[in-house]
Amino acid sequence: MSWQLSYPVTMRLVLFALPVLVVLAWGIVGRPHLMTATHQPVVADSAPLRVTHSNPPLDDIIPRRELMVAQQLRRPHDGRRPITDPRVLEAMGCVPRHQFVAPRLQSQAYDDNPLPIGHGQTISQPYIVALMTEAVQPQSGHRALDIGTGSGYQAAVLAELVKDVYSIEIVGPLAREASERLRLLGYDNVEVRHGDGYQGWQEMAPFDVIVVAAAPTKIPQPLIDQLAVGGRLVIPVGAERQGLVVLEKLVDGTLRRSSIAGVRFVPMTGEARP
Secondary structure, eight states, X not given: OOOOOOHXXXXXXXHHHHHHHHHHHHHHXXXXXXXXXXXXXXXXXXXXXXXXXXXXXXXXXXXXXXXXXXXXIISOSSSOOOOOXXXXXXXXXXXXXXXXXXXXXXXXXXXXXXXXXXXXXXEOOHHHHHHHHHHTOOOTTOEEEXXXXXXXXXXXXXXXXXSEEEEXXXXXXXXXXXXXXXXXXXXXXXXEXXXXXXXXXXXGOOEEEEEEOSBOSSOOHHHHHTEEEEEEEEXXXXXXXXXXXXXXXXXXXXXXXXXXXXXXXXXOOXXXXX
């Protein structure tokens, strides 16, 4: 004996099922724009440089940065003088250093050493950046000149502490990348220019703060001339043996000079080169 639906019963089932099938079909096919809006992948813009946010993870980055400030700056273990200026420590603790190096080096960004940034240049170790920043005693109303932009990290630290930062980089690609990086990170009080830092930035002078991240054999006179009365300049000086020198321009125009550490920086190029 076979099982068979009678014609009237079959028709009733078909008529009942048809509206259900129509509703289901409309929900799947008739609204593709809703599915697209929900699941469409985000496409990155075409900018040549992007600030990353997931490499390494944020929950790993913040503790590393805090450890850097605590162990390398506040209480160095190797006899280096501690960094004590609370504003400088705060700035070092909030600038995302990992954004200023290549993605493959981001896991090393808070280690106690310099890192390569291409074109034969480096980003200085965190301690040296903090030491040089503290040496110029930056204040919120100051104007700063940063010579040797590199990746832009020193400019970013200064930008946290002063009103305006003018930064010069002699390597064109580094100047462009640093300018874009600082813009993406929201440092709108920094202006980067491609040029020879030996001559400073005359049209924006005088400067209360000048930080130089490349070593000439003698301090460039244009930088001394562009230093404001009461201003401070920090610069590595020397060839084989370098010393970190601080100049303070006194009220009568004379200079007070002191040496604070032995350092090793890349040589200043451009006009500074003999």
